[in-house]
Amino acid sequence: QVQLVESGGGLVQPGGSLRLSCAASRTMITIASMGWYRQAPGKERELVAIITNGRDTNYADSVKGRFTISRDNAKNTVYLQMNSLKPEDTAVYYCNARPSWYTVLEYWGQGTQVTVSS
Numbered sequence: 590q591v592q593l594v595e596s597g598g599g600l601v602q603p604g605g606s607l608r609l610s611c612a613a614s615r616t617m618i619t620i621a622s623m624g625w626y627r628q629a630p631g632k633e634r635e636l637v638a639i640i641t642n643g644r645d646t647n648y649a650d651s652v653k654g655r656f657t658i659s660r661d662n663a664k665n666t667v668y669l670q671m672n673s674l675k676p677e678d679t680a681v682y683y684c685n686a687r688p689s690w691y692t693v694l695e696y697w698g699q700g701t702q703v704t705v706s707s
Contacts (some may be wrong), residue, residue, distance in 0.1 A: 598701030604670045611684030613665040621690045623667045627680035674705045
């Protein structure tokens with residue numbers, strides 16, 4: 590069983606930066622996708638950034654040019670570098686991993702709070 594643990598959230602001022610980390614408890618033999626989602630109060634959980642097939646990245650329009658998703662396979666960790674943060678980025682951020690395209694199995698972290706406010 591794989592567990593995902595997020596870290597790096599906190600309170601930052603508009604224009605600031607944070608880097609979120611998501612560490613897997615063990616190496617997955619295959620990884621179809623790893624991504625970051627977020628959920629703000631009163632809103633649906635939405636995809637922020639995702640890596641598919643180990644290399645292809647996609648971003649929500651609202652974060653393109655500001656956020657970067659990356660992986661460190663040796664550390665079983667995925668990162669979300671967030672720059673030029675805006676108040677609208679305030680949300681709980683969740684890490685997600687799907688081992689295979691051929692099963693419905695997926696893993697979620699517990700979430701880390703990001704608050705952008707002056």
